[in-house]
Each structure stands twice: as structure tokens, then as C-alpha cells.
Amino acid sequence: MSAAKLLAWLRPSKRRERPTAREMQPDRVAEPRTGRLEVRDLKTHLFLKRGVLKAVDGVSFDLAARETLGLIGESGSGKTMTGLSLLGLPPKPAGRIVEGSVKLDGRELVGLPEDVLVDEVRGRQIAMISQDPMTSLNPVFTVGAQVAAPIRAHGLAQASAALGMAVDELDRVRVPSARERARDFPHQFSGGMRQRVVAAMAIACRPRLLIADEPTSALDVTIQVQFMDLIERLQDETDAALLFITHDLGVAASLCHRIAVMYAGRIVELADATELYAAPKHPYSQGLLASVPKLGRRGERLTAIPGNPPNPLDLPSGCAFHPCCPHATEQCRREAPPTVAVDGSGEVACWLHV
Amino acid sequence: MSGYIARRLLQGVVAIVGALLIVFVAQRLSGDPVALMLPMDATEEDFAAMRQALGLDRPLPAQFVVFIANAVQGDFGDSYQWQAPAMALLLERLPATLELALAGLVFALLLAVPLGVISAVHRGGVVDRVAKIFAMLGQAVPGFWIGLLLILFIAVELQWLPAFGRGGLANLVLPAIALGWYPVAAMTRTLRSSMLDILDSDYVRMERAIGLPERWIVWRFALRNAFVPLVTMIGVYFANMLGGAFVIEVVFAWPGVGRAVVDAVFARDFPVVQAGVVLAAVVFVVVNLIVDLSYGFIDPRIRHG
């Protein structure tokens, strides 16, 4: 384990001192009790030639302003698809949101017409920072033009004024000498700087929800730590809620107030970060955390759980985790467990806790 | 970038020298080159003078050097039809050919860009299928036959547009369609497949995620990316249109280089034919160089690379 990695791993102690979102809500921010984002029973399925892939299969969670929720889980568990579904952007042509509700500040987003989503939601109220900074920027446009694009698209400013605002945003994400660099093209930036540009594009219209999809997994460790600091600061400055997708438990622990563990398209456990790390309740979370010290390198996929990940097109009956679960019973094989609240803030979907 | 350009420049020079060599060999192929260089009614003295001028009494390599030396100065002898320097005669007609080739290119792009983009955006849709059929026909139907059909229907039957000669815009339309016909298929296909890749790329996904209207994404952002591979193609086809509009120029009685060369072949006006071949090679090389340079404008990665 490298020194920097260790550092990142140790940062939760600093973070834990901060009040969790639920604690800070009543006195600090005049948010309605329901929170900023309310996701209920969201289902996004992919209709492929080979069959129906239930990439997101009944996901529910809340998120308050300035709160950070970590979404972790192994590759293919549906994290990215959850993020894309919030934007109303399941992959075309196969993907479709088949059920559920996404409410942002009380407004239902599922079922909104495409042009309303484009005009009022994407980039305006919800923005996403994607995984790979090397491919997320258009190679034939200057970064200034690209950061200015959402500002213009959402009518916040016209051509030259938008460019000026874009420079401010680049400044905000700490791109050095932003005014000059705005005229440069993406290939003239390093990976870390590109990811900052992507972040500038995402926050340019002050979204109320920021989704960061493994924003650091393609970066060097030192750059990673810097970028996470940046994200935290941006969140403070813009009051956004943050959905932080990662498969790196260290990163999640250092940044998130609460963490949702995803398995096969469902959230199997959701708890305060401290609680989850101290006492995971779901057998899958337990396996996940037990496997952490064995993770040699950052960015390695979470596969150190006994058994193979399930075939997404043909999930096991009942609880999808039962073939790999040491506590599986006959009931687990037959019936999917309901999600139940457990002591205080946590939720878990497992027959052991019903 | 500059090293690359230098290399291309060298390749271009080699190609032009090669073209000169081919012309030189062709001269010798026919037996007595002087017979080609002179009108049929030339006298013995003319022959002797010409032999001397061409240095035909000297060995072949020396003759080639003389030939090259003259060629570099654009001297391919006088056209005996017109009693004027052959190259100058052709250069005089170059604007007409250029005009036609540009119009052909514009027509091809006007058709190929919307077809390619729309068939990528609505893959499997009506436009995509029409474009597919169009592409099949485009490659199988010779442009000069399209030209004849256009004359038949548009000019003769409907009398909408003039069929022959150079003049205003109206005269340009039919030959431009006939000339631009062939590249449409290939351009549409290239554009379609690169658009498909681009619309599936991470940066387009990002552009969608920040709420850019699909209209912008397709026509402003993705299209510029898609032009990068299209540029080579534009260069090749434009060069071919410039250097290969012979049949179309004859069909429409267009007073360009191609028709002059065809006339020269019939009149056995060899200096003009020679000059025409070399001019075509030079144009080909120059257009391709311009294309290489223009990459830099479209794709910044190459400009700084």
C-alpha cells in the first residue's frame, strides 16, 4: 500500500468529525425534511437481443443538499446505469426506465419529455462527471468553448460572455492561467487537468445534484487526492448534493457521509459511512470490506468475493447473492428479501435482518 | 507537422518526376517522337530543327535531362493547332475546369453531408435505407451517363436548364451533378460510419449529460469531428475531378482542360496532350498537399503534433 493510498484511507477520521447530513439539516440549511433527491424503486432495464438485462432493479435512496452519498459495488452492478437514469439518459436504443420515480426538489423527473430534460434538467439541475478524462472532452474544440457550451445551451449567457464565464469556471476548478488555457485543446492538458475541465463543465450551471462516476480511477494517486479535495470544495461552494460512484472503498470512506452498496442492480445496504465500515450488516458488504486489505492497487475491481459475479441476463432466483452467500437459506433461494430499516440510519436487504 | 509536410512535398516531387518520365517514355513508344511533336504537314527542315531542339542526337538519359529542363519551365512545345505554348493554352482553360470541379464538390457535399449525418442519427431509418440504395447506384452508374440522362430529361424534355457550354450558374448545375455524382456514395458512407463512432463516444455522452440540445451535438460538435476522415476523401475526389473531368467536359461541351486534351488527342497535337498529363499530376500533388495542410485546421491534435 503506497503512502498516498494510506493517507486517503486514513482521511475518514477527519471526515467523521463533520456532522452527517441528517444531523446538520435542521439547523444549517433550510431544506425540506424530505431532502433534495428522492429516488424510489427505480428500474432501468436494457432490452438486448440476448434478453432483458435488469441493470437497475428497484433502487431507492434519498440525498440532502450538501450531502455526499457513495455508491459502491463491483463492476457491472449497475452504478453507472443508476447515475445515467437520474439524468434520463439510459443507453440508447436498448435502455429504458421501466418504473420508479426520481424527484429533485420535489419535482418528478421520470416521464418528463426529452426537450424538458435537455432544457431544464441535464447540466442545469443534474450534472455528471464521467470516468475517463482522456476521452470525455471533444478533441477538436477548445476547452473554453466546451465549458461555455452548457452555459450557452442553458441560456445563462451568450457567446462572448459565456466564454468569460467559462474562464471563471476553469479558474474555480484551479486550472492555472485559465484565461490563456481556455484557448487550448484537450490534448494539450494532462489527465488531471482534463478531469478538472470536465468538472468545470459539470458545475458551470450550478447543478443541484452532481454525479461523479469514478472520477478518479484513471488518475495517479496524488492527482486523485487533489481532485477529491476539489470536488469537496466545489460541493461546499455550490451547495450541491453529490452522488459519488466508485469501487474504491478508501476513496468512498474519505469523502462520503453515507454509503450505498450495490449488488446486481439493487442497493443491498445503505448506512452512514462510519457505521458501514465499523459494522457491515449485509453478507455482501461484509465480504466487500473483508477483501479491502487484500486490494493491492487502487482502481482494482472489487472481485475478491467468493464465487463469480452473477450473469446479469440470468440472475439467481430470490436473493441474487445467495449462490455466494455463506448464510443462504431455502428462503433466500425462493424469495427476494425486502429492504428494512435497521438501528437508526441504516437499511439492509437481507433475510438475516428481517 | 513540418517534417511530415516536407516528406509529403518530397513524395510530390517524386510523383511529378515520375509523371514526366511516363510522358517521356510514351513519346518514345510511338517510334519517332518528332513525328508526334510536329504537324502532319511538317517539312524535312522542321523535323531536323525539332530533332536538334530536343537533342535527339544525344543519348537517351541526356535527352531526358533536356526534357525535364524544359518541362520545369513549363515548356512542352507549341501546340500546332493553335501555334501557342501548350501549357499556356491549358492554363488558360484551368479556371473553367476549376469552376466545374468546385461545383461538383459542392454538389457532392450538399448531398453527402445531410445523407451521411441523418442516416447515422436515424440508423436503419428511411433516410439510411435510401442512402444505402443511392450508394449502390452511385458506384455503378457512370457519371457521364447521368450527364446524358440529365441532358435528356432536364435540358431537352423539361427545358429547365441549358445543356451545353459555360456561362452563368444555370450552365453549371447539370455538369456539376454529373461530376459530383460518383463521390457522393463514398462520402456518405465514410461520414455515416464516422458519425456512428462519434455519436457513441464518451465526449458526446458528456455533451448529452450537460444538456446540450441534440441538434447542437450532431450538427455543431460531432460533425466537425466527422470531417477529419472526410477531408482526405475530399482531397482525393477533388483532385480526380480536376484531373479527370474529361468525359463530363465533353458531354457538356465544357471549355475546360479535359476537353482541350481530348481534342488534342484527336488532332494528334501531342504537346498539348503531354502538358495535360503533367498538369493533371501537378494538380493532383498540389491538392493533396493542401489537404495535408488543412488537416491542421480541422484537427488540432495534428497541428500541435
Next chain:
Amino acid sequence: MAEAVLPRPLLGRLLRAREGGFPYIAATVLALVLVCALLGPWISPHDAGRIALSEAMTPPAWLEGGSMSHVLGTDNLGRDILSRIIAGARVSANVALYAIVLSGFIGAVLGMAAGYFGGVVDALISRLIDVQMSVPSIPLAMLFAAVLPPGEAMVIFIIVLSYWTWYARLVRGEVLSLRERDFVKLAKVAGVGTPTVFYRHLAPNVLNMLLVLATLQFGSVIVFEAGLSFLGLGIQPPNVSWGGMLADGRNFIEVAWWLITMPGLAIMAACLASNLLGDWLRDTLDPVRRQL
């Protein structure tokens, strides 16, 4: 939308059938061209050169004034269009076959030599290819049309001159990439002679690709020949060619539309057929869709 859920529209299914299945129509058209070329004099309704001024400009049979004895009509000299198209098929097929076999052979030999020997030989041949490719083929054709006696042989020569580079590049590339392949190196280590290796591994691969390219080019060679003959620089009268027929018909475009329409349709059909068959061959022989 989900492809598995929606039924495929009919037109889509037809196009798909064309993409995957054997192109019967294309093969039939090409076979027809070859049959006309071989058996022309026996199957054509009239002598292609027979002049009958009294029957001049007869329109096709389905029009008023047409007659069943001249199904596609006659030209300004009363010659039967159908018979002339059949006679033109002989010229087109002849030129295309000779030109393609010759350029394929020359190109393959030069490409093989370049790839096999490398070094100076490769440099020379590659330069030759470059030069050839940077002189547009039509001006080059003009040059040789000016110095050589016109006729089929000249047309074939001109076509070979501009088409051999395709085959040379193809074969050279294939030989080069094969030389780097492990099994070839292993075979050498194992003492198998280079010629044997090349015969065994190169020949089948390259032959397939040559066959695809040749089929695809059959049509474009026909168009090239038609263009030359149209200009009057290719096949000379009294020999019949489709391009020559177009040139003749052009003078009567205002009175007899069928004179330019029928030969053009013949060119189009032959070319379309060879493209379709070539595409099918490529997809069948080379599923990876190597760039041709």
C-alpha cells in the same frame, strides 16, 4: 427500441437478405453478360452491324410505332439495339477479363517481389506504385491513346497500367504481414523452405482477396472502357461497344431517347451486379471485412 421486441420491417429484411445471402439477381446478371459474350452471334435476334435505313429510329416495342422484331428499337441506321447491346457485352467482358487478369497477375508478381525481397526491390516497386497512383488514370489514358493505335489491345493496356497498383499493394501488404507472423517464423526454424511456407499460407489468403478485388473491379473496368469508347478513343467502329453506342446516341438525344438509355442500363446492370457479387464474396470469404 429493443430489436428483439419489434418485428423488423419488410424493407429491412430484404436489405438484410441482400447483405447476408447469396445475391442471386447479381449473379444472374453477370452470367447473362458472360453468356452474351460467349454466344452473342447465336442468340442475338439480328446481325449487330446490319444497316436497314428503312427501319431507322424504330422505338422500343412497347411504344407506339415499335415492333417486336426490334424489342429495344433501332438506331439512326436501323441497326437493332438489343443485338448491339449483346455484341457490346462481348467487348466489355473481353476487355474486363483480360485487363483484370493481366493487372492482377502483374500486380501480384510485383507485390509479391516487393514484400518478399524487401530492401531496394521493395523501395523501387513502392515508389513505382506511388508515382502511378499520383497520376490520375484518365489523363494517362489520353497520353497513350495519343501514341498507340486505338482498339481493344490499347484499352486493355491502359486499364492494366492504372489498375495493377491495387493488386500490388494488396499482395505486398499481405506478404509483409505474413512474414511477421509467428507460424511463418516457426516454419523457417523448423526448416520448411520459404517457398513452401508462402505457397501454403500466402496463396489461399491472397487468392481470396484477389478474387474479391477482381470481382469488385469488373464493373469499374467496364465503366472505364465505356468512358474511353464514348470519347472515341477506345473501341473503334465497326466494332460495337456500349460506350460507342452512347456516343452515337448522343447526337440523336432529342429524337430517340432509347439510344442513350439502353446501353447505359446495360453498363449499370453489369456494374451493379459485379459490385453486389464482390461485396458478397468479401463478406463471405473474409468476415473480418479487411479494408480493400
